[in-house]
Amino acid sequence: MGRLQGVKKVSDTFSLRAPPTALGFDGRRATKMMPKAEQIRQFNMAGNMPMAWGLAADSLLAAAGILKDRRDRYDPRRLKVGNFVPDGGKILFPELMLRGFAVECLLKGLYVKARNTLASGGKYVGVKGAGDHNLLQLAIAVRFALTPPQKDVVKRLSIIMVGAGRYPITKDWSLRKIQKAFRGGKGPPDFWCTPGDDRTLATLVDLLERQLHARGGSKPNNALRL
Numbered sequence: 694m695g696r697l698q699g700v701k702k703v704s705d706t707f708s709l710r711a712p713p714t715a716l717g718f719d720g721r722r723a724t725k726m727m728p729k730a731e732q733i734r735q736f737n738m739a740g741n742m743p744m745a746w747g748l749a750a751d752s753l754l755a756a757a758g759i760l761k762d763r764r765d766r767y768d769p770r771r772l773k774v775g776n777f778v779p780d781g782g783k784i785l786f787p788e789l790m791l792r793g794f795a796v797e798c799l800l801k802g803l804y805v806k807a808r809n810t811l812a813s814g815g816k817y818v819g820v821k822g823a824g825d826h827n828l829l830q831l832a833i834a835v836r837f838a839l840t841p842p843q844k845d846v847v848k849r850l851s852i853i854m855v856g857a858g859r860y861p862i863t864k865d866w867s868l869r870k871i872q873k874a875f876r877g878g879k880g881p882p883d884f885w886c887t888p889g890d891d892r893t894l895a896t897l898v899d900l901l902e903r904q905l906h907a908r909g910g911s912k913p914n915n916a917l918r919l
Contacts, residue, residue, distance in 0.1 A: 733815035740812025746802030747905050753795035754898065760788035789885060790858025792894060793828065793850040799901040800831040806905065807835065826854050837901070845875035846893045852883045 739745045767781025804820055805811050811818060823830035828847035832839050839847065856863040863869055869881045 736815050737812045740817060741805045741810055743802040743806040743905060746798045746805065747902070750795040750798035750802070750902075753791045753798065757788045757791040757795065760784045760791070764788060785885060786853055786857040787859070789850060789853045792898070793826070793854035793858070796828055796847065796850065796894075796898060796901065797826060797831060797854075799898070799905055800828065800835055800837065802905045803835040803837060803901070804831075827851050828854075837904070839897075842875070842893050843897050846890055846897070849882050849884065849890075850894070853885070857883050 763781050764784055767779060769782060772778065772782075801811060801820065809820075811820070819825060820831055820834050823834040828851045829839070829844060832847065852863065852868050856868065869883055871879055872882055873879055874882075874884075
């Protein structure tokens with residue numbers, strides 16, 4: 694499915710995602726000229742706009758796709774004992790972290806599409822009843838139905854996002870405690886099985902994008918009226 698539906702021109706994406714210099718003027722000068730109230734208004738507007746979250750997801754997925762292309766060219770069977778692991782064999786979890794953040798953005802896009810508020814008074818206020826980076830809680834908050842395999846994938850992806858994707862440990866050891874796996878066996882919950890998990894995640898992302906870009910229910914909420 695093609696992304697960025699509803700974007701009519703390149704400047705539409707610049708207004709939401711690009712730094713001021715991309716618009717052809719000096720960002721420092723523009724910031725001084727813009728009143729504080731207007732800066733807060735634009736912050737609230739972007740935070741409560743479904744398309745802004747969709748564009749953020751699209752950027753993350755594009756970056757993850759570049760990493761996956763490199764990963765797909767890596768063949769661990771060619772390695773011998775004592776060989777250095779090439780870059781293609783080191784990027785799975787950073788790639789998954791980016792995909793996880795993309796799923797988070799798509800879910801938050803659905804949240805504001807349902808006329809909920811994520812930005813108010815110049816501050817990010819979060820999703821009621823869900824922790825940031827907890828994809829299962831976010832899916833429940835936006836009433837997005839997940840299949841059992843999708844629930845399993847987002848649970849593990851949430852742990853990868855705050856752990857192996859960027860740090861050597863999670864905030865608490867219990868996030869990685871050994872437990873029963875969805876398909877049998879036991880182990881830490883931050884593993885990834887290819888290509889099965891890749892396919893499950895790709896299907897989920899496609900469904901989220903379709904729902905976010907579907908017509909209806911995407912009118913600006915009250916937070917945009919300042």
